[in-house]
Amino acid sequence: MKKLPCIFLVFFGLQTIAQTLSPTIVKNSGIHYERLAQIDTLLKLYEDKNWLVGAVVIIVKDNKVVYYKGSGYSNLSTKKAMQANAIFRIMSQTKAITSLGIMQLFERGQLGLDQNISDFIPEFKNPKVIKSFNRLDSSFTTTPAKREITFRDLLTHTSGIDYPAIGTDTMQAVYAKNNIPSGLGYFNESLLSKMKALGTLPLLHNPGERFTYGLNSDLLGCLIEIISGESLENYCNKNIFNPLGMKDTYFNVPITKENRLATVYTEDENQKIIEWSPSFRNIDPRYPLIPKNYFSGGAGLSSTAFDYSIFLQMLLNQGSYNGKQILGRRTVELMLSPQLPDNLFGDDNFCLGFALTSKRSANLKMLTEGSFAWGGYYGTTYWADPKEKLICLIMTQQTPNSHYDYVDKIINIVYGSLK
16 A cells, blocks of 8 residues: 655644634634624623623634633622533523434435334324313314324424423413423433323424424434434434534533533522522423433533534534534535425524524524524524634523523624624
8 A cells, every 4th residue: 555645644634633623712814803802891791780690602713713701600609600611501402413313314314304203103193283272171172184294394393293381371281281291301201102192192283384393303302212223312422422522512411520510590570680499490400410311302411612513513514523424515405404485484494403594584684694593491592604604602591581682792793893
């Protein structure tokens, strides 16, 4: 075998290194840093007014970290400073990772996007739509659905499946009566048995008819377990987290990293920030540390701003990161393509796992067309912009937040800092 020239090996090594992110901030000539520093001023203002306890913001531009800071407190009562590597309960940011797992199985030929999920969970065969509902005893009548639920329906939240605890009043009552968990927090249950039970219950509307945010990703996580033959936790570790080098993303956070978990907050009736109690809304905030086998593909993960930026950078890299092809280039293009008819998701659209900024929406706000985004129940949010090669994550642990407008202000600051 002919030896490769040393200069090629050096170049190849540099290219491999360049593909990975480092938490060390690298100056970018395309950014006005004095403008970007307004993020610091904004967050301090909100913290001083007791509108926000603390936050972590990370910005990646051109595959380099250009801003990465913790601000305020991780715990208000102890005045523990918010560190940049704090671990957050990312709740619905879990959904995009579960969607990635499904797209991996799709490109391996193990499922079809327009395949009926009843091929894998028979309880979803011949679905029904709720027709009438009696609020006195939560009884209902149904009518046959026009068609079955497909993987694409789940990925776009158009299946007709709603959310327990945070969905419509009607479906909350139906799910509560049948003990269907929300996936928010800790459950000592069998994921498969609960998803089978979900399959026997009516849909809010016909599949594909409209967007309804619901347990779609929890069901996708269960389907990953069935198709792959392993738990969602093991699947994600083997096929996503370990190959990408995401070292702080867990369904079960190790007790050795407990001190890095940011404290969760909410508001009282006077909009004063208070700590989230273990019994509030039946979600014990210590759930990341409680050993579990019920892995919610819609809300179960905890992570850091840096770790999640790696996941997003892989998508901006067309599925490649750390010298590994996590997802095929064309599969990423499909995953980030608009899937819904006009006006089904407001001014924007939805792709296979994310909200997608449309041309119309880009004319109304700072995000550029094709940017993809989502967030989490406890106040985490993110977007990635393929055009600008830009990623931003804003991580907090508070819901509700009466002063959540700081997110839009940070978006404006970020884009206003671009040369």
